[in-house]
Every structure is written in C-alpha cells, then in structure tokens.
Amino acid sequence: MAKTEFARGTLLYNLVEYGVTDITVDDAYSEIDVTDTLSTLGYSEFLGGRRTINVSFNVFKLAGVADIVLNQQETVKTSGALVVGAAYRLTDWITDDNFMNVGAASNADGVEFIASGTTPTHWTHASIVTRMNECTLTLVDSGIGTTSYSGNLILLTKGISGTIDDAVKVAYTGRITGTLTES
Numbered sequence: 061m062a063k064t065e066f067a068r069g070t071l072l073y074n075l076v077e078y079g080v081t082d083i084t085v086d087d088a089y090s091e092i093d094v095t096d097t098l099s100t101l102g103y104s105e106f107l108g109g110r111r112t113i114n115v116s117f118n119v120f121k122l123a124g125v126a127d128i129v130l131n132q133q134e135t136v137k138t139s140g141a142l143v144v145g146a147a148y149r150l151t152d153w154i155t156d157d158n159f160m161n162v163g164a165a166s167n168a169d170g171v172e173f174i175a176s177g178t179t180p181t182h183w184t185h186a187s188i189v190t191r192m193n194e195c196t197l198t199l200v201d202s203g204i205g206t207t208s209y210s211g212n213l214i215l216l217t218k219g220i221s222g223t224i225d226d227a228v229k230v231a232y233t234g235r236i237t238g239t240l241t242e243s
Contacts, residue, residue: 069199069206071117073128073213080117083199085209088112088235113209113236115197120227127230130215134193138186142175147192154185195236211236 063086071078089111119128142148142162150159150171158181160166163173172192195213198206215234222229 066199066201069117069197071119071195071197071213073193073195078119078128080119080197082231083115083117083197085197085199086114088114113197113211114233115213115236116231116233117197118221119230119232120224121230122226123228127218128215128232130218134212135191137189137191139183141178142180142189143191144175144178146175147194148173148175149190149192150187151190152188154187156182157185157187158182159187159189197236209236 063084066083066085067081069080069083071080121127136151148163150164150167150169150173153159153167153169153171158167159171159173161177161181162179163176164171165173193212193214194210196208196210197213198208200206213234213236215232217233219231220228221231
C-alpha cells in the first residue's frame with residue numbers, strides 16, 4: 061500500500077475511543093536477507109519481513125484532559141499488581157496461579173483479558189503476564205467504506221498543532237506493529 065491520507069476515523073486504544081482527523085497511513089516492511097553466500101551466482105535474495113503501519117493523526121481534546129501516552133511498550137511481569145482497564149495476555153501460565161478474579165476467562169497460555177482488578181487470587185509461581193498495547197484504527201474513506209488496522213500501537217511523537225474553541229489539537233505519529241489484521 062502506498063502512503064494514503066484519510067480525513068477522519070476512530071482509534072480504539074487502551075479501551076478508549078478517540079475521534080481522529082488528518083490521518084496518514086503508510087505500510088513499511090523490514091526485509092530478511094537469505095542470500096546464499098556459498099553459491100557463485102552472487103544473487104541477493106530477500107524475504108518479506110515484519111510489517112509495520114506508520115501512522116500520523118490529529119486528536120482534539122479539552123484542555124486539562126490527559127494526552128495519549130507516548131512510547132508505551134508491551135511489558136512483561138512475573139509478579140506484582142496489574143493495572144485495572146489494561147489489556148493482558150497470559151504468556152506462560154504456571155499451574156496453580158489464578159487470574160480469573162482479575163478478568164481472565166480461564167487460566168491457560170494465550171488467554172487475553174482486560175484487568176478488572178489489581179491482585180490475582182494466586183500469583184506466586186512466576187506466571188508470565190504481558191501487558192498489551194492493542195489498538196484498532198478505523199479509517200473512513202468516502203465512497204468506499206471503512207478500513208481497519210489492528211495491532212500494537214506505539215506512539216513516538218506528539219505536538220500541539222492548534223486550538224479550536226476550548227479544544228486543543230494534538231498531532232501524533234507512531235506505528236502499529238505485531239500481528240496485524242486489516243479489514
């Protein structure tokens with residue numbers, strides 16, 4: 061996909077939906093070099109690597125309302141408190157640890173949940189829990205419909221780019237990575 065611009069859309073990030081405007085979306089791929097260095101032909105071969113969606117957009121917010129957090133990476137924990145409302149995945153569940161009281165539907169590897177509490181019933185066996193940065197960016201394209209990208213959002217920059225009435229216009233840039241889905 062070439063760089064594409066959209067007038068408006070929505071961003072669902074950390075369970076909060078934002079109206080976004082002036083959106084630019086661009087695909088980027090890393091490449092993996094699988095060149096056969098032993099052959100005499102000397103051809104380079106590259107396989108498609110990790111796909112990233114580079115994004116920029118504007119959000120209007122009232123003065124005093126918190127900004128979207130920059131550079132929030134996935135974090136891994138083996139003990140401690142969870143953040144209520146944050147998305148988590150049981151990456152490596154260890155028998156007898158129990159996360160069902162904080163939102164997990166079951167105790168098993170790969171179970172994803174939104175934390176409804178801070179302290180699991182039992183978490184003394186060092187089960188690995190990953191806090192996720194999942195998002196869905198839905199773009200409205202007049203005449204065609206909508207396109208959505210889902211993955212992990214990392215916001216890299218922000219800046220105030222104007223005001224309208226009591227609202228502040230904040231410009232963000234970042235990227236959506238991970239297991240991307242497009243619909």
